[in-house]
Amino acid sequence: MSEQDITLIEFPPQRGRGRSRLYYYQGNFFMPLTLINDEVGKVKRAIREFCKKNADLVKTDRAHPSYKNLVELFDEQEAQFSV
Numbered sequence: 001m002s003e004q005d006i007t008l009i010e011f012p013p014q015r016g017r018g019r020s021r022l023y024y025y026q027g028n029f030f031m032p033l034t035l036i037n038d039e040v041g042k043v044k045r046a047i048r049e050f051c052k053k054n055a056d057l058v059k060t061d062r063a064h065p066s067y068k069n070l071v072e073l074f075d076e077q078e079a080q081f082s083v
Helices: 039-053 055-063 070-081
Strands: 006-011 020-025 028-030
């Protein structure tokens, strides 16, 4: 699995949101929860282009036995803190 994250877009600070970015890490894409104006379209386009250019990387990361999708990562984290 890819050990380093790959930044796709860096977003400038906005009111209520500091500097943030869209990045790929171990088979998942992470982005800020608050997207404004045309940022949603930019995110979709960047993910689509990244997947086309790096299809082998995404495929191998997601086929790795230790791969967890975002829901599994969230459930694992929630179980840690709900004790």
